[in-house]
Amino acid sequence: ADAEANCPRFVREAILRVLPLVAHRGDKDATDAVLLLMSDQDITIRRHAVQVCGKLASHGHPEASERLLALSTDPDKEIAKNAVAALGQISSRRDQLSAVLSNMALVESHLGGEDQEDDRPGTADRQASVDVFMSQARR
Numbered sequence: 001a002d003a004e005a006n007c008p009r010f011v012r013e014a015i016l017r018v019l020p021l022v023a024h025r026g027d028k029d030a031t032d033a034v035l036l037l038m039s040d041q042d043i044t045i046r047r048h049a050v051q052v053c054g055k056l057a058s059h060g061h062p063e064a065s066e067r068l069l070a071l072s073t074d075p076d077k078e079i080a081k082n083a084v085a086a087l088g089q090i091s092s093r094r095d096q097l098s099a100v101l102s103n104m105a106l107v108e109s110h111l112g113g114e115d116q117e118d119d120r121p122g123t124a125d126r127q128a129s130v131d132v133f134m135s136q137a138r139r
Contacts, residue, residue: 016045024056025056025057031064034049034053038053046076046079047076051082051085054088054090069083
């Protein structure tokens, strides 16, 4: 609300166009400005701010990740789509690894779980790969 009261719309738009050109990923002030604009009343500003957040927030940035995750279910389809894309841009390797492992566990649970004997070719190799991923994710 403060940004809207103090800055005309064209200034907020300009900020979002220029920040990715002059700020580096992880710049705290730039990220804070974008996070503020993600709550703007103007839907066009919010859509653009979500995109810019994916370019500027540091990998694994907790507040940005939390806000983008919440916006991934926004009623505005463009905001939701931009939030999902931005989450992919700022996720850390550990986050990506966790998502892969979660999806693998979900697939296994739907296929009968890990408790069943699986004598298909390559199963032991796949399990060894999962074990390696798990050990890296825990570091």
